[in-house]
Amino acid sequence: MRLPLSLFLCIFLCSFKVKAQSKLIVPYIKAWEVSDTSQTHEAEKTYSLLKSKRDVNEYHQIINQMYAYLKDNPDDRLWIRTTMFDVYGRIELGVWKSSEFAKGGPLLIKCIKIASKLKDDQLMAELYAQYAELSPYASSYVLYNLKAIELQKKIGVSHFVYVANRYYNVSLGLYLNEDYKQSINYGRKFLSFDSKEKNGTDPNLHILQIDIIGAAYFRLGNIDDSKYYYQKLLDTLIKKPHTELDNQQLWIAIAKGNIGRILALQNQEDKAIPLIKEHLETSLRLKSFNNVAIAENNLGNIYLKNKAYGKALNEFKNAYRYAIKSNLLKEKALASKGIADVFKVTKEIDSAFAYYALHQKYRDSLTENVNNGKLSAINASIAFDDMQDNLQEANNTISNQRLTRNFILIAIVLLTVISLLFYNRKMLQQKHLAETLARKQKLAEQEANQAKEQILSFTENIIEKENLIFNLQKQLADGYEQLNESLLRYTLVTDTEWEKFRLEFSKAYPDFLPSLQKVLPSISPAEERLATLLCLKLTTNQIANTLGISKDSVGRSKRRLKQRLSLGTESVLEDFICRLV
Known part of the structure; x- marks a missing residue:
């Protein structure tokens, strides 16, 4: 019996489609099955294809076919690589919005647990790095980048890609947690990588890293080194301009604005003001409102120092308005203090007190944010240690179960096996107890450090209140003596x-x-x-x-x-x- 032509064509096309789909994932399977030290570079080739093609439909076809393939051919390593590619693709191609990045966290944690069974440190290093990239402001950001660096150094950095990025990420995270010295150390390490080692790294990171180091030195009060790095930032932008004109102009303005701020501290206001005004004008033109707030605050401080109170008040009010618009807490704190300082010297006492209270509120929020960040980082570290303990315990359990199952068949060594398992369990309990005590000691040390910070804050608060009382005593008229005495009795x-x-x-x-x-x-x-x-x-x-x-x-x-x-x-x-x- 002959088949109808239409049915024959249908069967032919279907078989061709199945064959074409299987061919699509062959290079991915081949790359992701690699388990030696070349595995990272092999996997990166598949990511490069994703970035160059940016074909969402093909990406979905690859993922769907890979998961279908894994149903019939279970393989832990392939599943991990498929999941990593899936998460990376969703972010790179915009399938996930930034608010959805956290969805990748549980998937990658599952991958980490499976990779632990494989005992593959190189794969673990890649997973740590990808997990950290999901949220630059998460408490685990610095921790997982540091873990990735640790494993990469152990295996050899030549076997990895974007190694420099890990140092930039740690520098950024430490800066956000106000650990400025360590932020500088990791930042300078990032800058020390040569062009070959930074191959594929976003050029913008170099500019951002110089800015972070300059800002960290400024926070430490080392304005000479801060000025050096902002001049370095300016020279870098002139030598190798940014590919986008607006970004080029904004970063030049930022560098000049920071140099101007430092010149103002060195009593060179005539040189500082034009630089800060350029920062302000460029930021306004490009609608970079956070930079507008920063520039306005810097101008306000200069005018206040030179007793141009009207100009200073105007700049601080503008800074406050733009800080609210850009939701920049630090600049809101600086602007409110500037306004309060102007009202204090112009003897508008009620307004001064109102803005000092507002300033204190913002300062408390800043302190709370930093303390919460540090506490979250500690909790993340503890959670990481607990996860590692659980993974080790799970691996030991699996290993013990296999040993038990095998040794049950050998009756002659049954008692020996039981003895070994009992001994192993005791050792694990002792190890777990020791680790628990170590964690408690670490938490106790943290509590002591937090207590020292609170004692220091208490001391600084006393000094600030004493200075406020002293200044008010100088300026208040005789009609305010009662207020003065009440403050002194506080x-x-x-x-x-x-x-x-x-x-x-x-x-x-x-x-x-x-x-x-x-x-x-x-x-x-x-x-x-x-x-x-x-x-x-x-x-x-x-x-x-x-x-x-x-x-x-x-x-x-x-x-x-x-x-x-x-x-x-x-x-x-x-x-x-x-x-x-």
Whole structure:
């Protein structure tokens, strides 16, 4: 019986389609099956095809055919590579929006768990790097980049691509967490990579990295090095212009604006103002409102310093408006303080207090954001360690199950196997206990560091309030004497606050109070308070304001404490107290 021509053609076309589809994924399977040190470069070739073609339909065909192939041919390595390609493609081709990047996290964590069973550090390094790239502002961003760097250095950086990017990412993450020194170290390492090592790296990262280092040096107060890097940024842009004209002009303006800010600090306002104004005008023209806010704040500070209060107030108000528009918390804090400073010197007291309160609110939010970021990073590190422990435990369990199943068939060694498993379990429990104790110790150290930061914040708060009172005393008219006296009577350390302070102080300096009680067993609570404040190196006036007593009372208390400690006339009480830390 002869088949109809139409049916024959249908069968022929269907078979051709199946054959064509299978051919489509052959090069991907071949590249992704590689398990030696060439695997990263082989996989990168497939990513390059994705970037060059940018064919969404073909991408979907590859993914669908690969998952279909894996159903009939299960393979952990192929599944991991397919998932990595899937996540990468969704981001690169815009299948996922930025708000959806987090969806790739659970997929990659699953890949990490499977890769752990394969005991393939090179594959793990790639997964760590890709997981970190999903969200540059996540708490795990620095951690996973550092883990990737660690494994890449162990295996050999020549076996990886975009190695320099990991150092840029760590530098950025550390800068956002205000760890400026380490940010500079990793940033300079990024800049030290030669063009071959940076092959394929986005050229914009070089510009961004110089900016990060310049900003980090500025935050550390090292304005000479900051100026050097912003001049380096300017020279780089002139030597090798940005491919996009708007970006070229904006980055030149940013470099000049930062140089201008530094010149202003060096009392070279005549050179600084034109540079900052160029930064402002370019930012306005290109509608880069965050840079507008920065430039306006810089001009406001110069005018305030030169007592041009009207101009300063106008610049700060503009900065505040654009900072709100761009939702830039740091610039809102700087602008509100600038406005408050102008109102203070022009004796508009109510307005000054209102903007100082606003400034304090923004500062508290900034501090909270940084502290939350640091705490999240610690939690991410603990979670990572827990995951590694669980992976190790799971691998050990699988291994033990296989051993048990095999050794059950050999009766003669059954008791030996049971003994080995029992011993192994005890060792795992001891290891887990040791790791738990180590994590608790790490958390305790973190709590101590946080307590020290709170004690430092407490000390700085006392100094700021004392300066505010001192300045207001100079400027307020006789009609405000009552307000002045009420400020002077303000005490920070009430009984309740003292207990909170004592708790935080003990966390920060756990050895101080026991050492003091050992030297003076009968020490009174009042003497304890005085000693802790002396330990923080507060002045007599600051101690008086904090305890709500007069400076003379502080002096008498210090003399009594010195006598009780049996210190000679040549001994300095403060030095003795500080040596107890």
